[in-house]
Amino acid sequence: xxxxxxxxxxxxxxxxxxxxxxxxxxxxxxxxxxxxxxxxxxxxxxxxxxxxxxxxxxxxxxxxxxxxxxxxxxxxxxxxxxxxxxxxxxxxxxxxxxxxxxxxxxxxxxxxxx
Amino acid sequence: xxxxxxxxxxxxxxxxxxxxxxxxxxxxxxxxxxxxxxxxxxxxxxxxxxxxxxxxxxxxxxxxxxxxxxxxxxxxxxxxxxxxxxxxxxxxxxxxxxxxxxxxxxxxxxxx
Numbered sequence: 049x050x051x052x053x054x055x056x057x058x059x060x061x062x063x064x065x066x067x068x069x070x071x072x073x074x075x076x077x078x079x080x081x082x083x084x085x086x087x088x089x090x091x092x093x094x095x096x097x098x099x100x101x102x103x104x105x106x107x108x109x110x111x112x113x114x115x116x117x118x119x120x121x122x123x124x125x126x127x128x129x130x131x132x133x134x135x136x137x138x139x140x141x142x143x144x145x146x147x148x149x150x151x152x153x154x155x156x157x158x159x160x161x162x
Numbered sequence: 163x164x165x166x167x168x169x170x171x172x173x174x175x176x177x178x179x180x181x182x183x184x185x186x187x188x189x190x191x192x193x194x195x196x197x198x199x200x201x202x203x204x205x206x207x208x209x210x211x212x213x214x215x216x217x218x219x220x221x222x223x224x225x226x227x228x229x230x231x232x233x234x235x236x237x238x239x240x241x242x243x244x245x246x247x248x249x250x251x252x253x254x255x256x257x258x259x260x261x262x263x264x265x266x267x268x269x270x271x272x273x274x
Contacts, residue, residue: 079259090266091206091249096259103259139205148194148260153205 050074052154071140079143166265185250194253
């Protein structure tokens with residue numbers, strides 16, 4: 049079964065540092081998403097991306113966040129200056145049809161900001 | 163505003179039991195509905211979509227009541243492997259690529 053691959057699985061960073069979370073979506077998918085889940089809380093939408101541009105973003109996705117599809121396979125989330133409250137599990141997801149909710153999620157990157 | 167609300171549980175049931183989870187959503191423009199399953203520290207995985215007419219997938223039955231803005235999931239003949247957190251998820255109309263709104267989840271533990 050096709051998978052969404054995320055790296056690294058766990059990243060520890062110091063407050064104020066920049067981090068890049070990487071995702072390889074399913075190869076024939078065109079719609080990409082980032083979600084996050086703070087420990088013990090619900091999964092929250094960050095951003096959706098299609099055709100090399102952001103389609104929608106949440107209020108969480110402020111100026112410190114950016115996304116990029118630098119080549120034909122990777123989809124990255126950059127956090128410019130990490131804060132303690134950015135500590136969370138970050139999930140990438142992709143979809144072949146967009147909008148129908150049948151996403152495939154990656155196994156996540158656990159980001160710990162110290 | 164909490165778009166999706168669920169009873170957090172936990173629900174602790176013996177193998178073979180029938181268990182039901184409920185969920186309410188606040189936005190009447192919600193147009194698509196799902197149950198996802200999340201194992202501890204893992205990614206959410208789609209369990210089933212929920213249709214207005216209700217739908218069944220093996221031991222799992224989902225129901226949607228648009229008038230009451232209420233979604234349910236019934237699990238029959240519970241297995242140990244059903245132990246997980248069940249997430250109620252909606253898509254609100256107008257979201258181009260289907261932004262998912264998740265509930266906090268209902269935790270289920272099935273014991274032998």
